[in-house]
Amino acid sequence: MRKIILNLAVSLDGFIEGPNGETDWCLTDQDYGMEAFFASTDAIFMGRKSYDLIDGLPSPFADKQLYVFTDSPFIIPNRKIVVVSSKRFLKDVQGIREQPGDNIWLFGGATLLSSFIKHKLISEFIISVHPVVLGGGTPLFHDISEKLDLLLLASETFSSGLIQLKYAIKPKFDFSILDQQLSSLN
Numbered sequence: 697m698r699k700i701i702l703n704l705a706v707s708l709d710g711f712i713e714g715p716n717g718e719t720d721w722c723l724t725d726q727d728y729g730m731e732a733f734f735a736s737t738d739a740i741f742m743g744r745k746s747y748d749l750i751d752g753l754p755s756p757f758a759d760k761q762l763y764v765f766t767d768s769p770f771i772i773p774n775r776k777i778v779v780v781s782s783k784r785f786l787k788d789v790q791g792i793r794e795q796p797g798d799n800i801w802l803f804g805g806a807t808l809l810s811s812f813i814k815h816k817l818i819s820e821f822i823i824s825v826h827p828v829v830l831g832g833g834t835p836l837f838h839d840i841s842e843k844l845d846l847l848l849l850a851s852e853t854f855s856s857g858l859i860q861l862k863y864a865i866k867p868k869f870d871f872s873i874l875d876q877q878l879s880s881l882n
Contacts, residue, residue, distance in 0.1 A: 697793050697794060698739075698792070698793045698794075698795070698797055698798070698799060698800055699799045699800065699819035699820060700741065700789075700793065700799075700800045700802050700812065700817055700818050700819050701733075701737070701799050701800065701801060701802065701818070701819060701820045701821075701822060702802040702809065702812070702818050702820070702821045702822065702823075703730075703733055703801055703802070703803075703822040703824075704803070704804060704822075704823065704824070704836075705719070705722045705723075705824045705826055706823055706824070706825055706826065706836045707721065707825075707826055707828050707829060707830045707833070708825060708826070708827060708828060708829050709829045709830060709831065710835055710836050710837070711830045711832070711833035711834055711835055711836065712804065712805070712806060712833070712834050712835070712836050713833050713834045714830045714832070714833040715830070715831075715832040715833050717749075717833075717834070721826060721828045721830065722826060723826055723856050723858055725856055726854060726855075726856060726858075728824060728854065728858060728860065729822075729852075729860065733801075733822070734756070734801075736798055736799050737760065737798050737799045737800060737801045738759075738760060738761060738797050738798040738799075738800075739760060739761040739762075739763065739792065739797060739798070739800045739801070740757055740760050740761070740762050740763065740800070740801045740803050741763050741765065741789075741800055741801070741802045741803060741808065741812075742762065742763070742764060742765070742802075742803040742804055742805070742808070743764070743765050743766065743804060743805045743807055743808035744764055744765065744766035744768055744770065745805050745807075746803055746804040746805045746808075747762075747764045747766075760776075760801075761776050761778070762776060762777045762778070763777075763778045763779075763780050763788075763792065764777055764778070764779050764780070765779075765780045765781075765782075765785070765808050765811075766779060766780075766781070767781050767782050767783075782811075785811065785815075786815060789812075789815075789817060793817075799819075802818060805834070806834050806835065806836065806837075806838055807838075807839075809836070809837070810837070810838060810839045810840060813837075813840055813844060814840075814841075814842075816865060818865065819864065820849070820862060820863065820864050821846065821861075821862070821863040821864070822860065822861070822862050823836075823860070823861045823862075823863070824858055824859075824860045824861075825858065825859045825860075825861065826857075826858055827856070827857035827858060844865060845865070845866040845868075846863040846864065846865060846866055847863060847864050847865070847866040847867075848861065848862070848863055849862040849863060849864055850862040
């Protein structure tokens with residue numbers, strides 16, 4: 697099954713964009729592992745707002761299959777774009793994961809991220825913490841109603857002060873199985 701990997705930039709105070717939607721605070725002075733990550737993916741999941749931000753710009757995503765999650769009317773441009781609605785969210789995501797291919801990049805945004813977390817669909821989190829405090833904007837996590845325990849897989853510090861953290865969702869141990877096994881011994 698293909699992995700869905702969240703890879704995004706966040707300010708030290710937890711915002712993925714500034715108060716006016718700006719992302720000009722993101723460091724671009726180094727690769728920060730993006731070339732290798734990008735090469736490991738062949739599909740990108742993004743919300744409609746994220747798509748609208750990049751629409752019309754020269755896109756590095758031209759050779760990737762784009763999936764845009766929206767319930768708003770959407771005219772599909774002459775590109776490889778598949779629209780996924782909330783009515784078929786789980787079924788479509790599961791179907792895409794079962795297709796042969798490389799990893800899937802969960803590109804953004806915050807609302808889409810909340811849906812993926814709620815349904816425990818993210819295989820890995822790659823969070824690049826930029827050395828800046830924005831004081832406001834769009835928070836990385838919102839509308840999360842349940843605690844999510846994470847397991848640190850790796851961390852890397854760069855000369856710019858950026859720290860990249862890689863996490864997976866910590867597996868939950870099912871104590872009822874242990875209880876059953878212990879009961880069978882008695």
